[in-house]
Amino acid sequence: MKKELISIADLQARYHADFETGQLFNSATGREIGYKDEVGEDTFYKRVNIDGRGYYVHRVIFALAYGAWPDIIDHIDGNSLNNKLTNLRSGSTSTNMRNRGRARTESKLGRGVTINRDKNGTPRYYRSQIMINGETCQKDFKIDDEAALLHCQLYTINKYHKAGFPNRHFESLKSAILENPQYQTFCDKLASDEYQILNGDLN
Structure with missing residues:
Protein backbone atom coordinates (compact mmCIF):
# COMPACT_ATOMS: atom_id res chain seq x y z
CA MET A 1 0.00 0.00 0.00
CA LYS A 2 1.29 3.42 -0.94
CA LYS A 3 2.16 5.65 1.99
CA GLU A 4 0.13 8.81 2.49
CA LEU A 5 1.59 12.19 1.65
CA ILE A 6 3.48 13.86 4.46
CA SER A 7 1.38 16.59 6.07
CA ILE A 8 2.18 20.18 5.15
CA ALA A 9 2.85 21.03 8.79
CA ASP A 10 5.37 18.19 9.11
CA LEU A 11 6.91 19.07 5.77
CA GLN A 12 7.42 22.71 6.77
CA ALA A 13 8.85 21.68 10.15
CA ARG A 14 11.45 19.37 8.64
CA TYR A 15 12.39 20.97 5.33
CA HIS A 16 12.91 24.37 3.78
CA ALA A 17 13.68 25.64 0.30
CA ASP A 18 15.57 28.43 -1.38
CA PHE A 19 12.82 29.59 -3.70
CA GLU A 20 15.21 31.69 -5.79
CA THR A 21 17.54 28.79 -6.65
CA GLY A 22 15.08 25.89 -6.46
CA GLN A 23 17.10 23.99 -3.86
CA LEU A 24 15.58 21.88 -1.09
CA PHE A 25 17.19 21.46 2.32
CA ASN A 26 16.86 19.28 5.41
CA SER A 27 16.28 21.81 8.19
CA ALA A 28 17.90 19.61 10.85
CA THR A 29 21.20 19.20 9.01
CA GLY A 30 21.14 22.21 6.71
CA ARG A 31 22.18 19.95 3.84
CA GLU A 32 20.69 20.11 0.37
CA ILE A 33 18.69 17.01 -0.53
CA GLY A 34 17.41 15.50 -3.75
CA TYR A 35 18.84 13.49 -6.61
CA LYS A 36 18.54 13.58 -10.38
CA ASP A 37 16.22 10.88 -11.71
CA GLU A 38 15.64 9.90 -15.34
CA VAL A 39 11.94 9.33 -15.98
CA GLY A 40 12.12 9.00 -19.74
CA GLU A 41 14.53 9.32 -22.63
CA ASP A 42 16.47 12.55 -21.93
CA THR A 43 13.84 13.60 -19.37
CA PHE A 44 15.01 14.22 -15.81
CA TYR A 45 13.48 15.44 -12.55
CA LYS A 46 14.92 15.89 -9.08
CA ARG A 47 13.48 13.51 -6.50
CA VAL A 48 13.73 13.08 -2.77
CA ASN A 49 12.73 10.25 -0.42
CA ILE A 50 10.75 11.22 2.67
CA ASP A 51 9.67 8.55 5.15
CA GLY A 52 9.95 5.81 2.55
CA ARG A 53 8.01 7.61 -0.16
CA GLY A 54 9.43 9.33 -3.22
CA TYR A 55 8.54 12.93 -4.06
CA TYR A 56 9.45 15.24 -6.90
CA VAL A 57 11.43 18.17 -5.53
CA HIS A 58 9.44 20.72 -7.54
CA ARG A 59 6.22 19.52 -5.89
CA VAL A 60 7.79 19.74 -2.42
CA ILE A 61 9.04 23.27 -3.10
CA PHE A 62 5.60 24.33 -4.33
CA ALA A 63 3.94 22.81 -1.25
CA LEU A 64 6.38 24.57 1.06
CA ALA A 65 5.66 27.90 -0.61
CA TYR A 66 1.87 27.69 -0.81
CA GLY A 67 0.93 25.34 2.02
CA ALA A 68 -0.87 22.74 -0.09
CA TRP A 69 -0.02 19.86 -2.38
CA PRO A 70 -0.65 20.77 -6.04
CA ASP A 71 -2.44 18.49 -8.49
CA ILE A 72 -0.21 19.22 -11.48
CA ILE A 73 2.89 21.39 -11.75
CA ASP A 74 4.19 22.91 -14.97
CA HIS A 75 7.79 24.01 -15.46
CA ILE A 76 7.20 27.25 -17.33
CA ASP A 77 10.47 27.25 -19.30
CA GLY A 78 10.21 23.55 -20.14
CA ASN A 79 13.33 22.71 -18.08
CA SER A 80 12.22 20.01 -15.62
CA LEU A 81 15.33 20.57 -13.47
CA ASN A 82 14.68 24.28 -12.99
CA ASN A 83 12.78 24.25 -9.72
CA LYS A 84 12.92 27.96 -8.96
CA LEU A 85 9.54 29.00 -7.57
CA THR A 86 9.13 31.57 -10.36
CA ASN A 87 9.39 28.71 -12.87
CA LEU A 88 6.63 26.62 -11.28
CA ARG A 89 2.91 27.05 -11.79
CA SER A 90 -0.05 25.00 -10.71
CA GLY A 91 -2.16 23.27 -13.32
CA SER A 92 -5.23 24.38 -11.40
CA THR A 93 -4.56 28.06 -12.20
CA SER A 94 -2.72 28.00 -15.52
CA THR A 95 -2.12 26.06 -18.69
CA ASN A 96 -0.68 22.84 -17.35
CA MET A 97 1.14 19.86 -18.73
CA ARG A 98 -1.99 18.28 -20.13
CA ASN A 99 -2.61 21.35 -22.30
CA ARG A 100 0.91 21.74 -23.56
CA GLY A 101 1.98 20.58 -26.98
CA ARG A 102 4.73 18.16 -27.68
CA ALA A 103 7.51 17.88 -25.12
CA ARG A 104 10.79 19.45 -26.18
CA THR A 105 12.49 16.07 -26.18
CA GLU A 106 10.55 12.99 -27.07
CA SER A 107 11.49 9.44 -27.85
CA LYS A 108 11.33 8.43 -31.49
CA LEU A 109 9.28 5.51 -30.16
CA GLY A 110 6.57 7.98 -29.14
CA ARG A 111 5.93 10.06 -26.07
CA GLY A 112 5.96 8.01 -22.89
CA VAL A 113 7.78 5.05 -24.47
CA THR A 114 11.47 4.26 -23.98
CA ILE A 115 13.75 1.27 -24.46
CA ASN A 116 15.94 -0.23 -21.75
CA ARG A 117 19.28 -1.83 -22.64
CA ASP A 118 21.79 -3.88 -20.65
CA LYS A 119 25.43 -2.87 -20.18
CA ASN A 120 26.29 -4.36 -23.56
CA GLY A 121 23.68 -2.28 -25.32
CA THR A 122 21.35 -5.20 -25.94
CA PRO A 123 17.65 -4.21 -25.72
CA ARG A 124 15.91 -5.73 -22.68
CA TYR A 125 12.42 -4.25 -22.65
CA TYR A 126 10.25 -1.34 -23.71
CA ARG A 127 8.91 0.86 -20.93
CA SER A 128 5.67 2.79 -20.78
CA GLN A 129 6.03 5.66 -18.33
CA ILE A 130 3.77 8.68 -17.94
CA MET A 131 2.85 10.98 -15.09
CA ILE A 132 -0.77 11.34 -13.96
CA ASN A 133 -1.65 13.75 -11.15
CA GLY A 134 1.95 13.82 -9.97
CA GLU A 135 2.26 10.04 -9.84
CA THR A 136 4.42 8.00 -12.22
CA CYS A 137 2.58 5.17 -13.99
CA GLN A 138 5.01 2.61 -15.37
CA LYS A 139 4.90 -0.80 -17.05
CA ASP A 140 7.59 -2.82 -18.83
CA PHE A 141 7.17 -5.01 -21.92
CA LYS A 142 9.83 -7.67 -22.44
CA ILE A 143 11.23 -7.86 -25.93
CA ASP A 144 10.25 -11.49 -26.45
CA ASP A 145 8.26 -11.05 -29.66
CA GLU A 146 8.24 -8.69 -32.61
CA ALA A 147 5.09 -6.92 -31.41
CA ALA A 148 6.46 -5.89 -28.00
CA LYS A 162 -8.22 7.34 -20.12
CA ALA A 163 -6.45 10.00 -18.02
CA GLY A 164 -8.08 12.70 -20.14
CA PHE A 165 -5.02 14.09 -21.88
CA PRO A 166 -5.82 16.01 -25.10
CA ASN A 167 -4.83 14.37 -28.38
CA ARG A 168 -2.11 16.88 -29.15
CA HIS A 169 -0.27 15.88 -25.97
CA PHE A 170 0.74 12.56 -27.51
CA GLU A 171 0.88 13.29 -31.23
CA SER A 172 4.37 11.77 -31.52
CA LEU A 173 3.10 8.55 -29.98
CA LYS A 174 0.22 8.30 -32.44
CA SER A 175 2.61 8.91 -35.33
CA ALA A 176 5.01 6.27 -34.03
CA ILE A 177 2.19 3.72 -33.84
CA LEU A 178 1.07 4.41 -37.39
CA GLU A 179 4.67 4.08 -38.60
CA ASN A 180 5.19 0.80 -36.72
CA PRO A 181 5.07 -1.99 -39.34
CA GLN A 182 3.40 -4.25 -36.77
CA TYR A 183 0.41 -1.91 -36.53
CA GLN A 184 -1.32 -3.11 -39.69
CA THR A 185 -0.30 -6.73 -39.09
CA PHE A 186 -1.83 -6.88 -35.64
CA CYS A 187 -4.64 -4.36 -36.11
CA ASP A 188 -7.36 -7.02 -36.23
CA LYS A 189 -6.09 -8.50 -32.95
CA LEU A 190 -6.35 -5.32 -30.93
CA ALA A 191 -8.66 -5.09 -27.96
CA SER A 192 -11.82 -3.18 -28.79
CA ASP A 193 -10.97 -0.15 -26.68
CA GLU A 194 -7.50 0.12 -28.22
CA TYR A 195 -8.96 -0.20 -31.71
CA GLN A 196 -11.53 2.51 -31.06
CA ILE A 197 -8.94 4.90 -29.69
CA LEU A 198 -6.65 4.41 -32.66
CA ASN A 199 -9.37 4.66 -35.26
CA GLY A 200 -11.12 7.54 -33.53
CA ASP A 201 -8.08 9.57 -32.55
CA LEU A 202 -5.44 8.64 -35.09
CA ASN A 203 -7.44 8.74 -38.30
Whole structure:
Protein backbone atom coordinates (compact mmCIF):
# COMPACT_ATOMS: atom_id res chain seq x y z
CA MET A 1 0.00 0.00 0.00
CA LYS A 2 1.29 3.42 -0.94
CA LYS A 3 2.16 5.65 1.99
CA GLU A 4 0.13 8.81 2.49
CA LEU A 5 1.59 12.19 1.65
CA ILE A 6 3.48 13.86 4.46
CA SER A 7 1.38 16.59 6.07
CA ILE A 8 2.18 20.18 5.15
CA ALA A 9 2.85 21.03 8.79
CA ASP A 10 5.37 18.19 9.11
CA LEU A 11 6.91 19.07 5.77
CA GLN A 12 7.42 22.71 6.77
CA ALA A 13 8.85 21.68 10.15
CA ARG A 14 11.45 19.37 8.64
CA TYR A 15 12.39 20.97 5.33
CA HIS A 16 12.91 24.37 3.78
CA ALA A 17 13.68 25.64 0.30
CA ASP A 18 15.57 28.43 -1.38
CA PHE A 19 12.82 29.59 -3.70
CA GLU A 20 15.21 31.69 -5.79
CA THR A 21 17.54 28.79 -6.65
CA GLY A 22 15.08 25.89 -6.46
CA GLN A 23 17.10 23.99 -3.86
CA LEU A 24 15.58 21.88 -1.09
CA PHE A 25 17.19 21.46 2.32
CA ASN A 26 16.86 19.28 5.41
CA SER A 27 16.28 21.81 8.19
CA ALA A 28 17.90 19.61 10.85
CA THR A 29 21.20 19.20 9.01
CA GLY A 30 21.14 22.21 6.71
CA ARG A 31 22.18 19.95 3.84
CA GLU A 32 20.69 20.11 0.37
CA ILE A 33 18.69 17.01 -0.53
CA GLY A 34 17.41 15.50 -3.75
CA TYR A 35 18.84 13.49 -6.61
CA LYS A 36 18.54 13.58 -10.38
CA ASP A 37 16.22 10.88 -11.71
CA GLU A 38 15.64 9.90 -15.34
CA VAL A 39 11.94 9.33 -15.98
CA GLY A 40 12.12 9.00 -19.74
CA GLU A 41 14.53 9.32 -22.63
CA ASP A 42 16.47 12.55 -21.93
CA THR A 43 13.84 13.60 -19.37
CA PHE A 44 15.01 14.22 -15.81
CA TYR A 45 13.48 15.44 -12.55
CA LYS A 46 14.92 15.89 -9.08
CA ARG A 47 13.48 13.51 -6.50
CA VAL A 48 13.73 13.08 -2.77
CA ASN A 49 12.73 10.25 -0.42
CA ILE A 50 10.75 11.22 2.67
CA ASP A 51 9.67 8.55 5.15
CA GLY A 52 9.95 5.81 2.55
CA ARG A 53 8.01 7.61 -0.16
CA GLY A 54 9.43 9.33 -3.22
CA TYR A 55 8.54 12.93 -4.06
CA TYR A 56 9.45 15.24 -6.90
CA VAL A 57 11.43 18.17 -5.53
CA HIS A 58 9.44 20.72 -7.54
CA ARG A 59 6.22 19.52 -5.89
CA VAL A 60 7.79 19.74 -2.42
CA ILE A 61 9.04 23.27 -3.10
CA PHE A 62 5.60 24.33 -4.33
CA ALA A 63 3.94 22.81 -1.25
CA LEU A 64 6.38 24.57 1.06
CA ALA A 65 5.66 27.90 -0.61
CA TYR A 66 1.87 27.69 -0.81
CA GLY A 67 0.93 25.34 2.02
CA ALA A 68 -0.87 22.74 -0.09
CA TRP A 69 -0.02 19.86 -2.38
CA PRO A 70 -0.65 20.77 -6.04
CA ASP A 71 -2.44 18.49 -8.49
CA ILE A 72 -0.21 19.22 -11.48
CA ILE A 73 2.89 21.39 -11.75
CA ASP A 74 4.19 22.91 -14.97
CA HIS A 75 7.79 24.01 -15.46
CA ILE A 76 7.20 27.25 -17.33
CA ASP A 77 10.47 27.25 -19.30
CA GLY A 78 10.21 23.55 -20.14
CA ASN A 79 13.33 22.71 -18.08
CA SER A 80 12.22 20.01 -15.62
CA LEU A 81 15.33 20.57 -13.47
CA ASN A 82 14.68 24.28 -12.99
CA ASN A 83 12.78 24.25 -9.72
CA LYS A 84 12.92 27.96 -8.96
CA LEU A 85 9.54 29.00 -7.57
CA THR A 86 9.13 31.57 -10.36
CA ASN A 87 9.39 28.71 -12.87
CA LEU A 88 6.63 26.62 -11.28
CA ARG A 89 2.91 27.05 -11.79
CA SER A 90 -0.05 25.00 -10.71
CA GLY A 91 -2.16 23.27 -13.32
CA SER A 92 -5.23 24.38 -11.40
CA THR A 93 -4.56 28.06 -12.20
CA SER A 94 -2.72 28.00 -15.52
CA THR A 95 -2.12 26.06 -18.69
CA ASN A 96 -0.68 22.84 -17.35
CA MET A 97 1.14 19.86 -18.73
CA ARG A 98 -1.99 18.28 -20.13
CA ASN A 99 -2.61 21.35 -22.30
CA ARG A 100 0.91 21.74 -23.56
CA GLY A 101 1.98 20.58 -26.98
CA ARG A 102 4.73 18.16 -27.68
CA ALA A 103 7.51 17.88 -25.12
CA ARG A 104 10.79 19.45 -26.18
CA THR A 105 12.49 16.07 -26.18
CA GLU A 106 10.55 12.99 -27.07
CA SER A 107 11.49 9.44 -27.85
CA LYS A 108 11.33 8.43 -31.49
CA LEU A 109 9.28 5.51 -30.16
CA GLY A 110 6.57 7.98 -29.14
CA ARG A 111 5.93 10.06 -26.07
CA GLY A 112 5.96 8.01 -22.89
CA VAL A 113 7.78 5.05 -24.47
CA THR A 114 11.47 4.26 -23.98
CA ILE A 115 13.75 1.27 -24.46
CA ASN A 116 15.94 -0.23 -21.75
CA ARG A 117 19.28 -1.83 -22.64
CA ASP A 118 21.79 -3.88 -20.65
CA LYS A 119 25.43 -2.87 -20.18
CA ASN A 120 26.29 -4.36 -23.56
CA GLY A 121 23.68 -2.28 -25.32
CA THR A 122 21.35 -5.20 -25.94
CA PRO A 123 17.65 -4.21 -25.72
CA ARG A 124 15.91 -5.73 -22.68
CA TYR A 125 12.42 -4.25 -22.65
CA TYR A 126 10.25 -1.34 -23.71
CA ARG A 127 8.91 0.86 -20.93
CA SER A 128 5.67 2.79 -20.78
CA GLN A 129 6.03 5.66 -18.33
CA ILE A 130 3.77 8.68 -17.94
CA MET A 131 2.85 10.98 -15.09
CA ILE A 132 -0.77 11.34 -13.96
CA ASN A 133 -1.65 13.75 -11.15
CA GLY A 134 1.95 13.82 -9.97
CA GLU A 135 2.26 10.04 -9.84
CA THR A 136 4.42 8.00 -12.22
CA CYS A 137 2.58 5.17 -13.99
CA GLN A 138 5.01 2.61 -15.37
CA LYS A 139 4.90 -0.80 -17.05
CA ASP A 140 7.59 -2.82 -18.83
CA PHE A 141 7.17 -5.01 -21.92
CA LYS A 142 9.83 -7.67 -22.44
CA ILE A 143 11.23 -7.86 -25.93
CA ASP A 144 10.25 -11.49 -26.45
CA ASP A 145 8.26 -11.05 -29.66
CA GLU A 146 8.24 -8.69 -32.61
CA ALA A 147 5.09 -6.92 -31.41
CA ALA A 148 6.46 -5.89 -28.00
CA LEU A 149 6.93 -2.27 -29.06
CA LEU A 150 3.41 -2.05 -30.46
CA HIS A 151 1.92 -3.50 -27.27
CA CYS A 152 3.84 -0.94 -25.21
CA GLN A 153 2.75 1.92 -27.46
CA LEU A 154 -0.90 0.86 -27.35
CA TYR A 155 -0.82 0.49 -23.58
CA THR A 156 0.67 3.98 -23.28
CA ILE A 157 -1.82 5.67 -25.57
CA ASN A 158 -4.66 4.04 -23.62
CA LYS A 159 -3.27 5.43 -20.37
CA TYR A 160 -3.06 8.93 -21.87
CA HIS A 161 -6.58 8.62 -23.31
CA LYS A 162 -8.22 7.34 -20.12
CA ALA A 163 -6.45 10.00 -18.02
CA GLY A 164 -8.08 12.70 -20.14
CA PHE A 165 -5.02 14.09 -21.88
CA PRO A 166 -5.82 16.01 -25.10
CA ASN A 167 -4.83 14.37 -28.38
CA ARG A 168 -2.11 16.88 -29.15
CA HIS A 169 -0.27 15.88 -25.97
CA PHE A 170 0.74 12.56 -27.51
CA GLU A 171 0.88 13.29 -31.23
CA SER A 172 4.37 11.77 -31.52
CA LEU A 173 3.10 8.55 -29.98
CA LYS A 174 0.22 8.30 -32.44
CA SER A 175 2.61 8.91 -35.33
CA ALA A 176 5.01 6.27 -34.03
CA ILE A 177 2.19 3.72 -33.84
CA LEU A 178 1.07 4.41 -37.39
CA GLU A 179 4.67 4.08 -38.60
CA ASN A 180 5.19 0.80 -36.72
CA PRO A 181 5.07 -1.99 -39.34
CA GLN A 182 3.40 -4.25 -36.77
CA TYR A 183 0.41 -1.91 -36.53
CA GLN A 184 -1.32 -3.11 -39.69
CA THR A 185 -0.30 -6.73 -39.09
CA PHE A 186 -1.83 -6.88 -35.64
CA CYS A 187 -4.64 -4.36 -36.11
CA ASP A 188 -7.36 -7.02 -36.23
CA LYS A 189 -6.09 -8.50 -32.95
CA LEU A 190 -6.35 -5.32 -30.93
CA ALA A 191 -8.66 -5.09 -27.96
CA SER A 192 -11.82 -3.18 -28.79
CA ASP A 193 -10.97 -0.15 -26.68
CA GLU A 194 -7.50 0.12 -28.22
CA TYR A 195 -8.96 -0.20 -31.71
CA GLN A 196 -11.53 2.51 -31.06
CA ILE A 197 -8.94 4.90 -29.69
CA LEU A 198 -6.65 4.41 -32.66
CA ASN A 199 -9.37 4.66 -35.26
CA GLY A 200 -11.12 7.54 -33.53
CA ASP A 201 -8.08 9.57 -32.55
CA LEU A 202 -5.44 8.64 -35.09
CA ASN A 203 -7.44 8.74 -38.30
